Amino acid sequence: xxxxxxxxxxxxxxxxxxxxxxxxxxxxxxxxxxxxxxxxxxxxxxxxxxxxxxxxxxxxxxxxxxxxxxxxxxxxxxxxxxxxxxxxxxxxxxxxxxxxxxxxxxxxxxxxxxxxxxxxxxxxxxxxxxxxxxxxxxxxxxxxxxxxxxxxxxxxxxxxxxxxxxxxxxxxxxxxxxxxxxxxxxxxxxxxxxxxxxxxxxxxxxxxxxxxxxxxxxxxxxxxxxxxxxxxxxxxxxxxxxxxxxxxxxxxxxxxxxxxxxxxxxxxxxxxxxxxxxxxxxxxxxxxx
Numbered sequence: 431x432x433x434x435x436x437x438x439x440x441x442x443x444x445x446x447x448x449x450x451x452x453x454x455x456x457x458x459x460x461x462x463x464x465x466x467x468x469x470x471x472x473x474x475x476x477x478x479x480x481x482x483x484x485x486x487x488x489x490x491x492x493x494x495x496x497x498x499x500x501x502x503x504x505x506x507x508x509x510x511x512x513x514x515x516x517x518x519x520x521x522x523x524x525x526x527x528x529x530x531x532x533x534x535x536x537x538x539x540x541x542x543x544x545x546x547x548x549x550x551x552x553x554x555x556x557x558x559x560x561x562x563x564x565x566x567x568x569x570x571x572x573x574x575x576x577x578x579x580x581x582x583x584x585x586x587x588x589x590x591x592x593x594x595x596x597x598x599x600x601x602x603x604x605x606x607x608x609x610x611x612x613x614x615x616x617x618x619x620x621x622x623x624x625x626x627x628x629x630x631x632x633x634x635x636x637x638x639x640x641x642x643x644x645x646x647x648x649x650x651x652x653x654x655x656x657x658x659x660x661x662x663x664x665x666x667x668x669x670x671x672x673x674x675x676x677x678x679x680x681x682x683x684x685x686x687x688x689x690x691x692x693x694x695x696x697x698x699x700x701x702x703x704x705x706x707x708x709x710x711x712x713x714x715x716x717x718x719x
Contacts, residue, residue, distance in 0.1 A: 442591075442612040446599040449582050462582030462605070466575055473571040477564050484563060490555045497549025498542035502533070505541020509534025513668065513677050536659060536681045539572070539652060540688070561645030566632055569651055573624030576617055583609045585617030587665035607667075614665040623658040627651065644700060646693050653689035656682040 451459045474495065478488040510531050511518045524530050550557045579585040583598035584605025590613055598609035606613075631651050634640065640647040663678035671677050 442593070442595045442597055443615075444597045444599055445580075445583070448600070449602060449604065460582050462578050462584065465578040465581055469571055469574040469578060472574075473567040476570070477567040480563050480567070484559070486559060486563065487555070490550070490553055490560075493553060494546050494550050494555070494560065498546040501541035501543070501545030502538040503541070505544075506533025506535070506538030507531075508541075509537030509681055512537075512681060515677075534678075534681065535572075536656065536678070536685050539568075540685055543648075543652070558644035561648040562640065562643035565648040565651045566628055566635070568648065569624060569628035569631065569655060572655060573621050573628055576621035576624060579605065579617035579621075580615065585615075585620075586611075586667075587614030587616030587619075588667055590614045613667075616662055616665045619665065620659060620662040623662060624655055627654045627658060630654075642700060644696055646696050649689040649693045649696070653686045653693070656686035656689065660686065 449461055451461050451464060453459060474491065478491050481488045481491055507525050510533055511522075511525055513534055514531065518525060547557050547561070550560050576585070580596075582605040583602060586596070586598075586606035586609065589595075589611050592614075594615070595612040596615040596618070597612045598604045598606070602609060628651075631647065631654070635647070660675075660679040660682035663676055663682060664674070666676055666678055668676035668678055672680050675683070
């Protein structure tokens with residue numbers, strides 16, 4: 431629950447609640463973790479329901495989801511290393527220690543997409559149709575999952591005196607350094623931007639866009655998400671590494687470019703495949719004539 435308090439400027443939104451859910455004696459879970467689990471479950475349920483409607487095997491979804499995990503972990507660790515090169519430059523072996531550091535979301539998404547697609551291919555599942563189907567659930571999980579960070583005080587951005595700045599009071603534990611310092615709610619901004627992108631793509635699909643279910647909609651959705659993430663990352667507390675861009679923005683821009691190039695490649699490939707039967711028919715006619 432948000433409350434105003436005299437310990438921070440009155441125009442700032444201050445959150446003062448217990449971020450821990452006490453289930454039993456000695457059993458404590460963060461509300462952020464509970465909310466994230468609900469979001470992931472909702473995304474999987476939605477994807478499974480949509481799969482049934484388009485004659486895809488819902489049980490393949492669970493196997494593909496498991497296949498996403500190793501790629502997401504590897505990609506996320508690489509991204510985290512890039513965010514903290516000053517630390518990992520001489521400690522690369524610590525990347526293998528899951529108790530040190532965390533995951534970077536951008537490359538975790540890319541890694542998960544790659545290994546998930548590989549598993550789908552090994553199953554003999556139509557990879558393009560699955561990519562088409564999960565575009566909206568993926569955007570939902572990315573957006574709503576980002577919003578759950580607000581329940582743990584994680585993802586706070588640069589200090590700010592704006593009226594929409596947020597601060598976290600009380601003992602916590604909170605997920606950001608100096609949680610009581612009024613700051614840009616970067617986690618909420620990214621979540622809102624991502625969910626807005628999900629709505630936009632949902633409307634496009636509703637009105638018949640992306641009729642070819644070959645996976646391009648997912649690539650474009652991730653590209654749009656990455657662009658939004660790159661902009662929001664400008665409000666992070668990370669230092670600039672390329673011009674005015676922090677590493678998070680650099681990674682996100684690279685992801686967007688990669689997805690757009692992959693989309694262009696799929697488009698050219700599809701056009702080539704569509705033209706091939708016509709060319710063969712013409713050649714057959716000429717030979718017969």
